[in-house]
Amino acid sequence: MVAIPVTISPAPSRPAHPAPDGGIGDPLIDTHGRVHRDLRISLTDRCSLRCTYCMPEQGNEWLARTSILTLDEIERVARIAAADGVSTFRLTGGEPLLRRDLPEVVERLAALRGPDGPVQIAMTTNGIGLRAALPALIEAGLSRLNISLDTLRRERFHDLTRRDRLDDVLDGIDAAAASGLRPLKINAVAMRGVNDDEMVDLVAFALAHDAQLRFIEQMPLDAGHTWDRQRMVTRDEILAALAQRWHLTPVPGRGGAPAERFLLDGGPASVGVIASVTAPFCGACDRLRLTADGQLRNCLFSTTEYDLLPVLRGPAPGDDAIDRMLRSCVHGKLPGHAINDPSFLQPARGMNAIGG
Numbered sequence: 001m002v003a004i005p006v007t008i009s010p011a012p013s014r015p016a017h018p019a020p021d022g023g024i025g026d027p028l029i030d031t032h033g034r035v036h037r038d039l040r041i042s043l044t045d046r047c048s049l050r051c052t053y054c055m056p057e058q059g060n061e062w063l064a065r066t067s068i069l070t071l072d073e074i075e076r077v078a079r080i081a082a083a084d085g086v087s088t089f090r091l092t093g094g095e096p097l098l099r100r101d102l103p104e105v106v107e108r109l110a111a112l113r114g115p116d117g118p119v120q121i122a123m124t125t126n127g128i129g130l131r132a133a134l135p136a137l138i139e140a141g142l143s144r145l146n147i148s149l150d151t152l153r154r155e156r157f158h159d160l161t162r163r164d165r166l167d168d169v170l171d172g173i174d175a176a177a178a179s180g181l182r183p184l185k186i187n188a189v190a191m192r193g194v195n196d197d198e199m200v201d202l203v204a205f206a207l208a209h210d211a212q213l214r215f216i217e218q219m220p221l222d223a224g225h226t227w228d229r230q231r232m233v234t235r236d237e238i239l240a241a242l243a244q245r246w247h248l249t250p251v252p253g254r255g256g257a258p259a260e261r262f263l264l265d266g267g268p269a270s271v272g273v274i275a276s277v278t279a280p281f282c283g284a285c286d287r288l289r290l291t292a293d294g295q296l297r298n299c300l301f302s303t304t305e306y307d308l309l310p311v312l313r314g315p316a317p318g319d320d321a322i323d324r325m326l327r328s329c330v331h332g333k334l335p336g337h338a339i340n341d342p343s344f345l346q347p348a349r350g351m352n353a354i355g356g
Protein backbone atom coordinates (compact mmCIF):
# COMPACT_ATOMS: atom_id res chain seq x y z
CA MET A 1 0.00 0.00 0.00
CA VAL A 2 1.27 3.49 -0.80
CA ALA A 3 -0.08 6.02 1.69
CA ILE A 4 -2.39 8.71 0.33
CA PRO A 5 -1.42 12.18 1.53
CA VAL A 6 -4.18 14.41 2.90
CA THR A 7 -4.00 17.94 1.56
CA ILE A 8 -4.96 20.53 4.19
CA SER A 9 -4.64 23.62 2.02
CA PRO A 10 -4.04 23.92 -1.70
CA ALA A 11 -0.84 21.99 -2.25
CA PRO A 12 2.03 23.19 -4.39
CA SER A 13 2.44 21.13 -7.52
CA ARG A 14 4.81 18.29 -6.98
CA PRO A 15 6.45 15.70 -9.22
CA ALA A 16 4.90 12.24 -9.24
CA HIS A 17 7.14 9.92 -7.24
CA PRO A 18 7.41 6.21 -7.76
CA ALA A 19 6.42 4.07 -4.77
CA PRO A 20 9.09 4.17 -2.05
CA ASP A 21 11.39 1.19 -1.67
CA GLY A 22 12.49 -0.52 1.51
CA GLY A 23 10.96 -1.90 4.67
CA ILE A 24 11.44 -1.91 8.44
CA GLY A 25 15.13 -1.58 9.23
CA ASP A 26 16.03 0.31 6.06
CA PRO A 27 17.07 3.96 6.37
CA LEU A 28 14.53 6.68 5.60
CA ILE A 29 16.12 8.32 2.56
CA ASP A 30 14.23 10.84 0.46
CA THR A 31 14.48 11.41 -3.28
CA HIS A 32 17.13 14.09 -2.67
CA GLY A 33 19.39 11.74 -0.70
CA ARG A 34 18.62 13.13 2.76
CA VAL A 35 18.67 10.47 5.49
CA HIS A 36 16.08 11.12 8.21
CA ARG A 37 17.29 10.66 11.78
CA ASP A 38 15.15 13.07 13.79
CA LEU A 39 11.45 12.72 14.60
CA ARG A 40 9.68 15.60 16.36
CA ILE A 41 6.67 14.31 18.25
CA SER A 42 3.98 16.76 19.27
CA LEU A 43 2.27 15.51 22.42
CA THR A 44 -0.54 18.05 22.56
CA ASP A 45 -1.72 21.22 20.83
CA ARG A 46 -2.67 22.77 24.19
CA CYS A 47 -0.49 25.28 25.94
CA SER A 48 -0.11 27.30 29.13
CA LEU A 49 0.86 30.39 27.07
CA ARG A 50 -0.56 32.13 24.00
CA CYS A 51 2.53 33.46 22.21
CA THR A 52 1.44 35.93 19.54
CA TYR A 53 3.59 34.31 16.84
CA CYS A 54 2.11 30.87 17.48
CA MET A 55 -1.45 30.86 18.84
CA PRO A 56 -4.49 33.12 18.74
CA GLU A 57 -5.58 34.79 21.97
CA GLN A 58 -8.96 33.12 21.85
CA GLY A 59 -11.00 30.89 19.63
CA ASN A 60 -8.36 28.29 18.94
CA GLU A 61 -9.89 25.12 17.58
CA TRP A 62 -8.40 22.37 19.72
CA LEU A 63 -7.78 18.92 18.38
CA ALA A 64 -10.45 16.41 19.42
CA ARG A 65 -9.24 14.55 22.49
CA THR A 66 -10.18 11.24 20.87
CA SER A 67 -7.77 11.93 18.03
CA ILE A 68 -4.75 12.49 20.30
CA LEU A 69 -2.25 9.66 20.02
CA THR A 70 -2.02 7.42 23.08
CA LEU A 71 1.19 6.42 24.80
CA ASP A 72 1.07 3.02 23.09
CA GLU A 73 0.49 4.57 19.66
CA ILE A 74 3.35 7.02 20.07
CA GLU A 75 5.68 4.27 21.21
CA ARG A 76 4.69 2.07 18.29
CA VAL A 77 5.45 4.70 15.66
CA ALA A 78 8.69 5.62 17.44
CA ARG A 79 9.79 1.98 17.66
CA ILE A 80 9.44 1.55 13.90
CA ALA A 81 11.11 4.91 13.22
CA ALA A 82 14.01 3.90 15.50
CA ALA A 83 14.40 0.63 13.59
CA ASP A 84 14.58 2.74 10.41
CA GLY A 85 17.46 4.77 11.85
CA VAL A 86 15.75 7.66 13.63
CA SER A 87 18.08 8.31 16.57
CA THR A 88 16.64 11.50 18.12
CA PHE A 89 13.08 12.02 19.27
CA ARG A 90 12.17 15.57 20.27
CA LEU A 91 9.02 15.97 22.34
CA THR A 92 7.18 19.19 21.68
CA GLY A 93 3.73 20.68 21.24
CA GLY A 94 1.83 22.82 22.27
CA GLU A 95 3.34 22.48 25.66
CA PRO A 96 4.60 18.93 26.31
CA LEU A 97 4.61 19.48 30.09
CA LEU A 98 0.80 19.59 29.95
CA ARG A 99 0.70 15.95 28.99
CA ARG A 100 0.04 13.93 32.15
CA ASP A 101 1.77 10.77 30.97
CA LEU A 102 4.93 12.66 29.88
CA PRO A 103 7.30 10.66 32.16
CA GLU A 104 5.90 7.42 30.72
CA VAL A 105 6.31 8.75 27.16
CA VAL A 106 9.94 9.61 27.89
CA GLU A 107 10.57 6.27 29.60
CA ARG A 108 9.11 4.21 26.77
CA LEU A 109 10.91 6.13 24.04
CA ALA A 110 14.23 6.23 25.92
CA ALA A 111 14.17 2.42 26.05
CA LEU A 112 14.20 2.18 22.23
CA ARG A 113 17.31 1.20 20.32
CA GLY A 114 18.12 1.81 16.71
CA PRO A 115 20.80 0.36 14.45
CA ASP A 116 23.37 2.66 16.09
CA GLY A 117 22.35 2.02 19.70
CA PRO A 118 20.07 3.79 22.20
CA VAL A 119 18.08 6.78 21.01
CA GLN A 120 18.21 10.31 22.47
CA ILE A 121 15.13 12.01 23.90
CA ALA A 122 15.03 15.81 23.78
CA MET A 123 12.21 18.16 24.70
CA THR A 124 11.26 21.72 23.77
CA THR A 125 9.23 23.44 26.48
CA ASN A 126 8.17 26.84 27.73
CA GLY A 127 9.49 25.78 31.14
CA ILE A 128 6.29 26.34 33.13
CA GLY A 129 6.09 23.55 35.69
CA LEU A 130 9.47 22.18 34.70
CA ARG A 131 10.97 22.24 38.22
CA ALA A 132 8.36 19.82 39.54
CA ALA A 133 8.46 17.59 36.46
CA LEU A 134 12.21 17.44 35.89
CA PRO A 135 13.31 14.74 38.40
CA ALA A 136 10.86 12.21 36.95
CA LEU A 137 11.80 13.14 33.37
CA ILE A 138 15.51 12.73 34.06
CA GLU A 139 14.85 9.44 35.82
CA ALA A 140 12.81 8.34 32.78
CA GLY A 141 15.75 9.04 30.46
CA LEU A 142 15.35 12.58 29.10
CA SER A 143 18.65 13.60 27.48
CA ARG A 144 18.32 17.27 26.49
CA LEU A 145 16.17 20.36 26.98
CA ASN A 146 15.40 23.48 24.94
CA ILE A 147 13.48 26.15 26.83
CA SER A 148 11.82 29.09 25.11
CA LEU A 149 12.28 32.62 26.45
CA ASP A 150 11.84 35.72 24.28
CA THR A 151 12.19 38.47 26.87
CA LEU A 152 13.45 39.08 30.40
CA ARG A 153 10.97 41.89 31.00
CA ARG A 154 7.79 41.04 32.80
CA GLU A 155 5.39 43.38 31.01
CA ARG A 156 6.81 42.47 27.67
CA PHE A 157 6.49 38.79 28.48
CA HIS A 158 2.85 39.37 29.37
CA ASP A 159 2.21 41.21 26.09
CA LEU A 160 3.97 38.54 24.06
CA THR A 161 2.50 35.45 25.68
CA ARG A 162 -0.76 36.99 26.97
CA ARG A 163 0.04 35.42 30.34
CA ASP A 164 1.84 36.87 33.38
CA ARG A 165 4.14 33.88 33.88
CA LEU A 166 7.69 35.08 33.38
CA ASP A 167 8.65 34.05 36.93
CA ASP A 168 7.45 30.49 36.27
CA VAL A 169 9.55 30.27 33.10
CA LEU A 170 12.63 31.65 34.88
CA ASP A 171 12.10 29.13 37.67
CA GLY A 172 12.00 26.33 35.08
CA ILE A 173 15.25 27.58 33.56
CA ASP A 174 16.89 27.71 37.01
CA ALA A 175 15.84 24.11 37.62
CA ALA A 176 17.18 23.02 34.24
CA ALA A 177 20.46 24.84 34.85
CA ALA A 178 20.85 23.08 38.20
CA SER A 179 20.22 19.69 36.58
CA GLY A 180 22.90 17.74 34.77
CA LEU A 181 21.16 18.03 31.38
CA ARG A 182 23.60 19.54 28.89
CA PRO A 183 23.78 21.12 26.43
CA LEU A 184 20.96 23.33 27.69
CA LYS A 185 19.50 25.60 25.03
CA ILE A 186 17.29 28.66 25.30
CA ASN A 187 15.23 29.59 22.22
CA ALA A 188 14.23 33.18 21.49
CA VAL A 189 12.19 34.35 18.51
CA ALA A 190 13.60 37.72 17.44
CA MET A 191 10.92 40.33 16.66
CA ARG A 192 11.31 43.88 15.44
CA GLY A 193 10.16 46.48 17.92
CA VAL A 194 9.27 43.75 20.39
CA ASN A 195 12.47 42.23 21.79
CA ASP A 196 15.21 43.22 19.33
CA ASP A 197 16.71 45.53 21.98
CA GLU A 198 17.25 42.54 24.30
CA MET A 199 19.43 40.32 22.18
CA VAL A 200 22.65 40.95 24.11
CA ASP A 201 20.79 40.64 27.44
CA LEU A 202 19.28 37.32 26.43
CA VAL A 203 22.67 35.90 25.45
CA ALA A 204 24.18 37.14 28.73
CA PHE A 205 21.29 35.54 30.64
CA ALA A 206 21.89 32.23 28.86
CA LEU A 207 25.61 32.35 29.60
CA ALA A 208 24.89 32.96 33.29
CA HIS A 209 22.78 29.76 33.24
CA ASP A 210 25.41 27.68 31.41
CA ALA A 211 23.05 27.58 28.43
CA GLN A 212 23.33 28.41 24.73
CA LEU A 213 20.99 31.08 23.37
CA ARG A 214 19.52 30.33 19.95
CA PHE A 215 17.75 33.07 18.08
CA ILE A 216 15.01 31.92 15.71
CA GLU A 217 13.85 34.00 12.76
CA GLN A 218 10.12 34.41 13.04
CA MET A 219 8.37 32.08 10.62
CA PRO A 220 4.92 32.27 8.98
CA LEU A 221 3.40 29.71 11.32
CA ASP A 222 1.14 31.75 13.57
CA ALA A 223 -2.41 30.49 13.85
CA GLY A 224 -3.75 33.93 12.93
CA HIS A 225 -1.72 34.06 9.66
CA THR A 226 -0.50 37.58 10.53
CA TRP A 227 3.21 37.00 9.84
CA ASP A 228 4.83 40.05 8.33
CA ARG A 229 8.27 39.83 6.74
CA GLN A 230 9.02 43.44 7.75
CA ARG A 231 8.64 42.62 11.47
CA MET A 232 10.94 39.65 11.21
CA VAL A 233 14.49 40.30 12.44
CA THR A 234 16.90 38.65 10.02
CA ARG A 235 19.95 36.51 10.74
CA ASP A 236 22.22 39.31 9.55
CA GLU A 237 20.56 41.83 11.86
CA ILE A 238 20.87 39.44 14.81
CA LEU A 239 24.56 38.89 14.11
CA ALA A 240 25.17 42.63 13.69
CA ALA A 241 23.56 43.33 17.08
CA LEU A 242 25.61 40.63 18.82
CA ALA A 243 28.82 41.76 17.11
CA GLN A 244 28.53 45.06 19.02
CA ARG A 245 29.28 43.12 22.19
CA TRP A 246 31.18 39.94 21.20
CA HIS A 247 33.59 38.86 18.53
CA LEU A 248 31.73 36.13 16.61
CA THR A 249 33.53 33.19 14.98
CA PRO A 250 31.48 30.75 12.86
CA VAL A 251 31.67 27.14 14.08
CA PRO A 252 32.16 24.75 11.14
CA GLY A 253 30.57 21.29 10.84
CA ARG A 254 26.90 22.14 11.26
CA GLY A 255 25.63 18.91 9.64
CA GLY A 256 21.83 18.69 9.74
CA ALA A 257 21.51 21.07 12.72
CA PRO A 258 19.06 23.93 12.20
CA ALA A 259 21.24 26.43 14.10
CA GLU A 260 24.36 28.06 12.73
CA ARG A 261 26.67 28.45 15.70
CA PHE A 262 29.12 31.24 16.48
CA LEU A 263 31.77 31.25 19.21
CA LEU A 264 31.56 34.27 21.50
CA ASP A 265 34.97 35.94 21.93
CA GLY A 266 36.71 32.76 20.78
CA GLY A 267 34.58 30.37 22.87
CA PRO A 268 33.91 27.96 24.40
CA ALA A 269 30.56 29.75 24.85
CA SER A 270 28.51 30.10 21.67
CA VAL A 271 25.28 31.48 20.28
CA GLY A 272 23.05 29.93 17.62
CA VAL A 273 20.93 31.44 14.86
CA ILE A 274 18.14 29.50 13.16
CA ALA A 275 17.57 31.40 9.92
CA SER A 276 14.79 29.37 8.32
CA VAL A 277 13.58 32.37 6.31
CA THR A 278 16.68 34.22 5.08
CA ALA A 279 19.17 31.31 5.02
CA PRO A 280 17.17 28.08 4.70
CA PHE A 281 18.98 24.87 5.56
CA CYS A 282 16.62 22.45 3.78
CA GLY A 283 19.45 20.74 1.89
CA ALA A 284 20.64 19.05 5.08
CA CYS A 285 17.26 18.57 6.75
CA ASP A 286 16.93 15.21 8.50
CA ARG A 287 13.66 15.89 10.32
CA LEU A 288 10.16 14.46 10.24
CA ARG A 289 7.21 15.46 12.38
CA LEU A 290 4.33 13.60 14.00
CA THR A 291 1.45 15.78 15.15
CA ALA A 292 -0.49 15.05 18.33
CA ASP A 293 -3.36 13.75 16.18
CA GLY A 294 -1.24 11.29 14.24
CA GLN A 295 -0.37 13.22 11.08
CA LEU A 296 3.10 12.70 9.66
CA ARG A 297 4.70 15.78 8.12
CA ASN A 298 7.95 16.00 6.21
CA CYS A 299 8.39 19.77 6.71
CA LEU A 300 7.19 22.49 9.09
CA PHE A 301 5.85 24.35 6.07
CA SER A 302 4.31 21.46 4.22
CA THR A 303 0.67 21.71 3.24
CA THR A 304 0.43 17.95 3.03
CA GLU A 305 0.00 15.47 5.88
CA TYR A 306 0.12 11.68 5.94
CA ASP A 307 -2.63 10.35 8.15
CA LEU A 308 -1.40 7.59 10.46
CA LEU A 309 -4.52 7.49 12.65
CA PRO A 310 -6.53 5.09 10.48
CA VAL A 311 -3.44 2.95 10.09
CA LEU A 312 -2.86 2.84 13.86
CA ARG A 313 -6.51 2.37 14.74
CA GLY A 314 -7.73 0.27 11.84
CA PRO A 315 -8.37 -3.44 12.06
CA ALA A 316 -5.18 -5.34 12.92
CA PRO A 317 -2.73 -2.66 11.78
CA GLY A 318 0.62 -4.16 10.93
CA ASP A 319 3.97 -2.54 11.63
CA ASP A 320 4.67 -2.76 7.90
CA ALA A 321 1.78 -0.39 7.17
CA ILE A 322 3.22 2.18 9.63
CA ASP A 323 6.65 1.80 8.09
CA ARG A 324 5.21 2.33 4.60
CA MET A 325 3.51 5.52 5.77
CA LEU A 326 6.83 6.80 7.18
CA ARG A 327 8.50 5.97 3.87
CA SER A 328 5.77 7.64 1.82
CA CYS A 329 6.07 10.78 3.91
CA VAL A 330 9.86 10.87 3.46
CA HIS A 331 9.47 10.10 -0.22
CA GLY A 332 7.14 13.05 -0.77
CA LYS A 333 9.55 15.58 0.75
CA LEU A 334 10.27 18.54 -1.48
CA PRO A 335 13.82 19.89 -1.83
CA GLY A 336 12.97 23.07 0.08
CA HIS A 337 10.20 24.93 1.87
CA ALA A 338 9.85 27.81 -0.64
CA ILE A 339 8.90 30.44 1.99
CA ASN A 340 10.57 32.98 -0.24
CA ASP A 341 8.64 31.92 -3.32
CA PRO A 342 5.67 34.11 -4.30
CA SER A 343 3.53 30.97 -4.53
CA PHE A 344 4.24 30.02 -0.88
CA LEU A 345 1.14 29.02 1.07
CA GLN A 346 1.19 29.09 4.85
CA PRO A 347 0.13 25.76 6.39
CA ALA A 348 -3.40 25.74 7.77
CA ARG A 349 -2.25 24.68 11.23
CA GLY A 350 -0.48 27.01 13.65
CA MET A 351 2.89 26.08 15.15
CA ASN A 352 1.29 24.79 18.35
CA ALA A 353 -0.62 22.17 16.35
CA ILE A 354 2.26 21.23 14.05
CA GLY A 355 4.85 20.83 16.79
CA GLY A 356 7.82 23.19 16.77
Ligand code: SAM
Binds near residue numbers: 125148221351356
Ligand atom coordinates in the same frame (compact mmCIF):
# COMPACT_ATOMS: atom_id res chain seq x y z
N1 SAM B 1 5.61 25.19 23.96
C1 SAM B 1 6.97 24.81 23.76
C2 SAM B 1 7.87 26.02 23.61
O1 SAM B 1 7.36 27.10 23.42
O2 SAM B 1 9.07 25.82 23.68
C3 SAM B 1 7.16 23.87 22.59
C4 SAM B 1 6.39 24.16 21.34
S1 SAM B 1 6.84 25.66 20.51
C5 SAM B 1 5.78 25.58 19.11
C6 SAM B 1 8.47 25.26 19.90
C7 SAM B 1 9.31 26.41 19.47
O3 SAM B 1 8.71 26.99 18.34
C8 SAM B 1 9.47 27.51 20.51
O4 SAM B 1 10.84 27.79 20.70
C9 SAM B 1 8.79 28.69 19.88
O5 SAM B 1 9.40 29.91 20.22
C10 SAM B 1 8.95 28.39 18.40
N2 SAM B 1 7.97 29.05 17.55
C11 SAM B 1 6.63 29.04 17.65
N3 SAM B 1 6.07 29.76 16.66
C12 SAM B 1 7.08 30.26 15.92
C13 SAM B 1 7.15 31.10 14.76
N4 SAM B 1 6.06 31.56 14.16
N5 SAM B 1 8.37 31.38 14.26
C14 SAM B 1 9.49 30.92 14.86
N6 SAM B 1 9.48 30.12 15.95
C15 SAM B 1 8.30 29.80 16.47
Ligand code: SF4
Binds near residue numbers: 048051054055093
Ligand atom coordinates in the same frame (compact mmCIF):
# COMPACT_ATOMS: atom_id res chain seq x y z
FE1 SF4 C 1 2.77 27.69 23.65
FE2 SF4 C 1 5.21 27.22 22.77
FE3 SF4 C 1 3.30 28.21 21.11
FE4 SF4 C 1 4.26 29.75 23.03
S1 SF4 C 1 5.43 28.90 21.30
S2 SF4 C 1 2.08 29.45 22.52
S3 SF4 C 1 4.67 28.33 24.63
S4 SF4 C 1 3.33 26.22 22.03
